[in-house]
Amino acid sequence: MTALTQETVAALSETVAVPSYDRSRLTAGIVHIGVGGFHRAHQAMYLDRLMNEGKAHDWAICGVGLLPGDARMRDALTAQDGLYTLVLKHPDGTREARVIGSIIDYLFAPDDPEAVIEKMADPSVRIVSLTVTEGGYNIHPVTGAFDAQAPAIRADLEPGAIPATVFGLVTEALRRRRARGLVPFTVMSCDNIQGNGEVARHSFTAFARLVDDGLADWIEAAVAFPNSMVDRITPVTTDEDREAVAELFGILDAWPVTCEPFTQWVLENDFSRGRPPFEEAGVQVVGDVEPYELMKLRLLNAGHQALCYFGYLGGHRYVHEAATDPALAKFLLDYMDLEATPTLRPVPGVDLDGYKRTLVERFSNAEVRDTLARLCAESSDRIPKWLLPVVREQLARGGPVTRAAAVVASWARYAEGSDESGEPIVVVDRLGDRLMAAAKAQRQRPTAFIEDRELFGDLADDERFVAPYLRVLESLHAEGARATVRWLAG
Numbered sequence: 034m035t036a037l038t039q040e041t042v043a044a045l046s047e048t049v050a051v052p053s054y055d056r057s058r059l060t061a062g063i064v065h066i067g068v069g070g071f072h073r074a075h076q077a078m079y080l081d082r083l084m085n086e087g088k089a090h091d092w093a094i095c096g097v098g099l100l101p102g103d104a105r106m107r108d109a110l111t112a113q114d115g116l117y118t119l120v121l122k123h124p125d126g127t128r129e130a131r132v133i134g135s136i137i138d139y140l141f142a143p144d145d146p147e148a149v150i151e152k153m154a155d156p157s158v159r160i161v162s163l164t165v166t167e168g169g170y171n172i173h174p175v176t177g178a179f180d181a182q183a184p185a186i187r188a189d190l191e192p193g194a195i196p197a198t199v200f201g202l203v204t205e206a207l208r209r210r211r212a213r214g215l216v217p218f219t220v221m222s223c224d225n226i227q228g229n230g231e232v233a234r235h236s237f238t239a240f241a242r243l244v245d246d247g248l249a250d251w252i253e254a255a256v257a258f259p260n261s262m263v264d265r266i267t268p269v270t271t272d273e274d275r276e277a278v279a280e281l282f283g284i285l286d287a288w289p290v291t292c293e294p295f296t297q298w299v300l301e302n303d304f305s306r307g308r309p310p311f312e313e314a315g316v317q318v319v320g321d322v323e324p325y326e327l328m329k330l331r332l333l334n335a336g337h338q339a340l341c342y343f344g345y346l347g348g349h350r351y352v353h354e355a356a357t358d359p360a361l362a363k364f365l366l367d368y369m370d371l372e373a374t375p376t377l378r379p380v381p382g383v384d385l386d387g388y389k390r391t392l393v394e395r396f397s398n399a400e401v402r403d404t405l406a407r408l409c410a411e412s413s414d415r416i417p418k419w420l421l422p423v424v425r426e427q428l429a430r431g432g433p434v435t436r437a438a439a440v441v442a443s444w445a446r447y448a449e450g451s452d453e454s455g456e457p458i459v460v461v462d463r464l465g466d467r468l469m470a471a472a473k474a475q476r477q478r479p480t481a482f483i484e485d486r487e488l489f490g491d492l493a494d495d496e497r498f499v500a501p502y503l504r505v506l507e508s509l510h511a512e513g514a515r516a517t518v519r520w521l522a523g
Contacts, residue, residue: 036285039114042132049118049282052134054084056114059093059137062309064153064218066199067164068096068106073133074267074292076162076223078119080135082314089309091157095138097149099165099199107141109287115139118278118289122400129294130282146195146202153206153218159306161206162221163233165199168414168463169224170236175417175490179239190243200240207241207256208248219257219305226418227330228323230260230301259301262326264333266395267292268403293401295391299325324380331373333392335419339368339436340396341408342443346452346514352403356396360515363522366393368436376426410461412444413468417488428497435501439521442505443514445482448472453513464488476510479503 035041042051063080065072076094083089096115098106110117115136121129142149153161163169171180180186188194189201196202203220210217220237222229234253242249270288278289299317312318319325337352343364344355355361369389377385424437449472450458460469467485474481483493483502492498508517 034279034283034285037113037116037118037132039116042116042134045132046283048130049284050131052081052085052132054087054090054134056134056137058090059084059135060091060157061095061137061152062089062092062158063094063160063162064097064149064158065094065136065162065164066097066099066203067166067169068098068103068110068136068139069164070267070270070290070292071263071265072164072223073117073136073290074119075263075265075296075298076164077133077135078131078296079298079311079314079316080309081131081133083309083311084135086313088313092160092309093137094135095140095152095158096136097152098139098141099143099197099202101143104141104143106288107139110136110139112287118282118284118286120274120278120289120291121294122291122398122402123294124394124398124400126400128277128281130278130284132284142197142202146197149202150196150206150209153203154209154213154215156210156215158218160219160221160304160308161203162223163199164223166411166414167224167226167418168411169199170226170232171200172232172236174413174488175486177235179236181239181243186240186243189240200237203237204241204244204248204252207252208245211248211251216306217252217256219259219303219308221259221261221304223261223263225263225330225334225415227326227422228260229326230258230303230322234258255305257303257305259303260322260326261301262297262299262322262329264297264329265292265295266398266401266403268401269407291401293395293398295395297329319381324378325383327377328380328383328385328388330419331376331423332369332389334415335373335423335437335440336365336369336392336396337408338412338416338420338444339365339440341405342440342447343514343518345405345409345458346443346447346509347518348453348515350405351399352405352408353397353399353401355405356393358518360518360522362393364436364439364518367522368440371433372427372435372437373423375430375432376423406459406461409447411463412448413462413464413488416441416444421489421492424492424498428495434498436521438498438501439505439517441483442502442509445472445475445506446509446514448482449475475506479506
């Protein structure tokens with residue numbers, strides 16, 4: 034077994050692709066905040082692909098962690114000189130391993146926020162990219178307003194405060210660049226949010242306006258916030274994954290990444306100070322990302338939600354089990370065909386029917402072993418952004434919402450905190466206590482869950498949504514998830 038470091042990487046098995054470039058000659062042009070599995074399977078992989086072709090050597094990544102739990106990533110990457118193993122899990126059971134070398138540094142903000150700010154203020158950094166989760170932009174799910182009263186935001190705004198949030202750190206770095214007469218970096222969101230660049234622009238400008246109107250005006254005018262659509266199913270790394278990397282490839286890797294073979298990145302060509310030649314690594318660089326992102330968010334991401342609660346309540350634990358359940362697969366396709374697709378714009382170069390078939394095939398990949406529990410987590414950040422826009426557009430056009438309402442009902446039943454056998458469900462959500470309290474009240478007051486106007490707006494007042502929602506919730510309580518899905522699938 035070989036512990037993965039820069040010194041040992043050249044000695045790895047020939048079955049493992051390793052960086053062909055001299056990493057000592059790389060310089061950081063990108064600071065990435067939120068280095069998790071997805072970033073390492075996606076953006077960092079695309080840059081590594083370019084670097085292996087002799088390009089983008091001045092666009093290496095300095096990773097940044099903000100949360101206490103990110104100390105584990107700091108320790109893992111520091112010990113391995115930023116290297117890690119990316120393993121593609123093909124449906125036929127084969128594994129394809131590649132060592133990624135595009136991350137050359139990692140800063141843990143709680144240890145030294147000044148170092149993070151100065152790194153972003155360095156003129157060699159031209160992009161600050163983000164994977165801070167769907168809920169990380171501090172936006173109210175119904176009003177779309179920046180929450181200036183959030184405790185972490187208020188703490189960052191105290192006179193003399195040392196920034197701790199992504200907004201405080203990035204805004205202070207931009208303030209210093211402005212004061213030094215430097216061109217600002219681009220802020221590039223890679224999170225699953227419709228119009229993620231516009232959302233980021235709104236959030237960072239709103240925070241800056243609480244600090245200094247002049248700074249906010251400069252950010253609004255000078256900083257680029259490109260929109261993007263990102264896609265690659267990347268499960269949480271398990272101890273079994275670490276053991277498999279050691280057994281199959283002889284690599285001792287503290288934090289490898291496993292993912293599906295499929296990957297897609299559609300990126301708006303809007304950058305303040307240039308960018309790597311991403312299109313030469315397979316990225317679709319376009320003028321308008323919206324058709325692609327709507328397709329992905331409303332078919333793939335909302336499709337995951339259509340599977341996960343019904344699947345979990347029905348006894349499945351993995352995504353591939355739910356996707357190959359005939360009734361659930363039919364329900365998923367009906368949602369995509371009859372409710373989501375009518376809300377989409379034409380997508381240049383994409384056959385939507387083929388895209389949907391490919392989604393079902395991807396979800397059915399048993400080798401990925403993606404868990405339904407992962408998809409069920411943080412639903413209060415996901416459902417309002419991915420599924421409820423479909424509901425509202427369908428209601429506005431007089432279209433059906435039965436299946437989307439059913440997904441919300443399945444979430445409400447899941448949030449009760451126990452499955453159909455009485456076994457406890459761990460509800461992982463920033464609003465977990467509030468959601469569970471509402472879900473437990475719905476046995477006596479069936480609309481209790483959707484009366485939360487912070488999440489659902491006025492949907493509880495619309496009979497066209499409420500009627501199918503209540504029918505499905507009643508069936509889930511009386512008949513169970515499997516019977517309910519069979520009924521919904523016809």
